[in-house]
Amino acid sequence: MENENMHRIQRVSGIFIVLFTVFIIGIPVFTLLYWLFFNSLPAGFTTELPVSAKQTLPPATMTLAFLVSLIPASVAIYGLSTLKKLFQLYTKAIVFSEKNADCFRRLGYTLIAWVFANMIFTTLISIVISYGNPPGERMMVVGFGTSEISTLIIGAIVVLVSWVMNEATKLEDEQAYTV
Amino acid sequence: MTIIVNLDVELAKRKMKSNELAQRIGITEQNISILKTGKAKAIRFTTLDLICKELDCQPGDILEYKT
Numbered sequence: 001m002e003n004e005n006m007h008r009i010q011r012v013s014g015i016f017i018v019l020f021t022v023f024i025i026g027i028p029v030f031t032l033l034y035w036l037f038f039n040s041l042p043a044g045f046t047t048e049l050p051v052s053a054k055q056t057l058p059p060a061t062m063t064l065a066f067l068v069s070l071i072p073a074s075v076a077i078y079g080l081s082t083l084k085k086l087f088q089l090y091t092k093a094i095v096f097s098e099k100n101a102d103c104f105r106r107l108g109y110t111l112i113a114w115v116f117a118n119m120i121f122t123t124l125i126s127i128v129i130s131y132g133n134p135p136g137e138r139m140m141v142v143g144f145g146t147s148e149i150s151t152l153i154i155g156a157i158v159v160l161v162s163w164v165m166n167e168a169t170k171l172e173d174e175q176a177y178t179v
Numbered sequence: 180m181t182i183i184v185n186l187d188v189e190l191a192k193r194k195m196k197s198n199e200l201a202q203r204i205g206i207t208e209q210n211i212s213i214l215k216t217g218k219a220k221a222i223r224f225t226t227l228d229l230i231c232k233e234l235d236c237q238p239g240d241i242l243e244y245k246t
Binding site for chain 2: 173174177178179
């Protein structure tokens, strides 16, 4: 029964590793394509932005917007890389080790960093996009709401879980060297 | 660690190899090696019981406290 569970963990972890790899490659590619074809995108694709562009964005603005988008994108990629590392440990049947605990700790701090990265992104992108708007329609948006608070709390919980995992590592170590 | 494991001494006295002891008492050679090399953090009474029974010795013959 124990081996069956471990095999299941290993199998599912393998699937997630593929998924994370796709996202790690996909995020920067999608971000680049988004800003490259921004002016031709249907209206529904730009509603997620904090401001709307009143006119066609010139190439320089789109380049700047792409660079600004890399701020949250890089945090997301780092988080996904850490998840990939964690699941690679699971595929090797390493469940309670210092490396696992370290991955959880980094994931927690990544979630916290994600909140601030998104706040910076929101503010900068609103400036970049609206800068070309007519006077009186240029905006700087600063956003911090319940979604951000929730993510911060979840991040803190994940960091706490990493501390618990450290204790589990000690137990595992004790178990491994009990004859 | 101030607890010394003298298992190799007791094995040598009886001209027994580690793998032979491992097979006889039903634990892995790796565990015997962990015990012999002083890496063990704990030993179960059941394991100690099996070793003493097989080697016909006392726990004190295998475990020694040194300051």
